[in-house]
Every structure is written in C-alpha cells, then in structure tokens.
Amino acid sequence: MILSDSGERLKILAIVxxxxxxxxxxxxxxxxxxxxxxxxxxxxxIEKIKMIDKSVVxxxxxxxxxxxxxxxxxxxxxxxxxxxxxxxxxIDVLKHALETCEKNYKDKFDIVLMLQPTSPVxxxxxIIEAIKKISSKxxxxxxxxxxxxxxxxxxxxxxxxxxxxxxxxxxDGRNVINRQMLDETFIRTGQIYAIxxxxxxMGKMYSKKTSFVLEKNFFANIDSLNxxxxxxxxxxxxxxx
Numbered sequence: 001m002i003l004s005d006s007g008e009r010l011k012i013l014a015i016v017x018x019x020x021x022x023x024x025x026x027x028x029x030x031x032x033x034x035x036x037x038x039x040x041x042x043x044x045x046i047e048k049i050k051m052i053d054k055s056v057v058x059x060x061x062x063x064x065x066x067x068x069x070x071x072x073x074x075x076x077x078x079x080x081x082x083x084x085x086x087x088x089x090x091i092d093v094l095k096h097a098l099e100t101c102e103k104n105y106k107d108k109f110d111i112v113l114m115l116q117p118t119s120p121v122x123x124x125x126x127i128i129e130a131i132k133k134i135s136s137k138x139x140x141x142x143x144x145x146x147x148x149x150x151x152x153x154x155x156x157x158x159x160x161x162x163x164x165x166x167x168x169x170x171x172d173g174r175n176v177i178n179r180q181m182l183d184e185t186f187i188r189t190g191q192i193y194a195i196x197x198x199x200x201x202m203g204k205m206y207s208k209k210t211s212f213v214l215e216k217n218f219f220a221n222i223d224s225l226n227x228x229x230x231x232x233x234x235x236x237x238x239x240x241x
Contacts (some may be wrong), residue, residue, distance in 0.1 A: 020061030041120035042070035060084035139211040
C-alpha cells in the first residue's frame with residue numbers, strides 16, 4: 001500500500017502498451033527472448049510489486065492480448081485503431097487506457113505506471129523508488145533516465161544540411177572549446193514512467209515538476225534484432241526471471 005503525504009491511500013494502475021504493428025521487428029512485443037515472449041518480462045515484474053492495484057495491457061492485437069492475459073495482465077478493452085499507429089503519442093494511449101479502466105472497473109486511480117515491454121531490463125527497486133517519489137506533492141511525474149557521456153553531448157552533435165554540409169545541432173556548439181563547458185545531459189530510458197492521473201487527464205506526461213530515477217547501466221529500448229539479442233544476453237547473464 002502506498003500513501004500520499006496526507007496519509008491517503010493511493011491507487012495505482014499499471015499500463016503495458018503493446019500494439020500489434022511494428023516496422024522494425026514484426027510482432028516485436030511478443031518476440032521470444034530466452035523462450036518467453038517479450039511482454040512476459042514486464043508482466044512478471046509487475047506481479048512482484050504488490051502495491052499495484054490493477055495491471056492492464058493496451059493493445060489492438062487479439063494475439064498479444066491473449067498472451068498478455070496468460071501472464072497475468074488484464075485486458076478490459078481493445079485499443080482503438082485510431083490510437084494504434086506509428087505516429088500516436090504515448091499520452092493518447094495512456095489517457096484512453098486510464099479513462100476506460102476507470103469506467104470499466106468503476107474506480108478512480110491516482111497514479112499511472114507506464115511499463116513498456118520493449119524495455120525489459122528494469123529492476124523492481126527502481127519501480128518502487130519511482131512510486132515513492134510520485135506519491136509526494138513534489139512530483140507530478142517520474143521518468144527513468146540515464147546519463148549521457150559528454151562526448152555525445154547535444155552541443156557536440158552535428159547534422160547534415162539540405163545542401164550537404166555539416167552544421168551544429170545546437171547554436172552553441174561552435175563555442176564549445178573543452179568538456180568543462182558542457183553540462184551533464186540525460187536520456188530517458190523508457191523503462192519506467194510514473195505519472196499522476198490528474199496530469200494524464202490534462203493530456204500531459206511532463207510538467208515543471210517531473211522528477212527522475214537514475215539508471216546507471218543504460219539499456220536502450222528494443223528497436224532492432226540486434227537490440228533483441230543484446231537484451232536476451234543481458235537477461236540470461238543476470239539470471240532475470
């Protein structure tokens with residue numbers, strides 16, 4: 001059970017977005033890793049976190065829904081096609097899932113966790129840390145992030161212009177002389193998003209009070225077959241599940 005600063009019990013909804021279409025890897029969310037479909041790893045870590053009240057899959061695929069239910073996720077709806085394409089924002093998926101679940105379960109949720117199957121390398125303690133942070137008045141949302149090496153700092157990045165010439169991505173790039181002039185930067189890992197439901201109802205995942213949990217050993221989202229193999233090697237090596 002998780003309590004707010006005022007001592008009220010907060011209800012948590014975990015949403016696992018897993019649409020059927022994927023350009024990089026066909027049926028990516030149910031590709032086998034070490035003998036189990038990718039979505040299995042997210043379902044199993046949710047199972048370990050007892051403070052989660054409901055855990056659902058948001059999918060437009062009956063095949064994915066069937067597999068997700070096999071591993072303990074609920075499926076109170078089928079995701080509409082209009083929010084299942086390549087260019088649909090995560091917030092549209094979360095807002096639909098939250099509103100539909102509250103209607104179907106006849107309940108109100110205070111916190112939403114978005115746990116993507118394509119980021120299977122995550123730890124229970126990180127999710128709990130994010131939940132604890134989001135339960136306070138200090139944060140509207142909490143994202144998992146990882147530090148970027150200064151050599152990849154945005155101010156050092158280049159792009160190719162339409163004319164075929166190099167240019168700096170940042171206007172400040174040409175003024176950078178040494179590493180000491182660069183601020184540390186971070187990238188969101190996609191492993192964990194904890195968001196207050198009121199923020200989602202406003203159509204947002206981010207606010208000026210968005211906090212973070214830091215992942216030291218960054219592992220990117222699975223977008224290619226090579227990513228899939230790396231994730232499998234990591235999960236086997238670290239004996240995860």
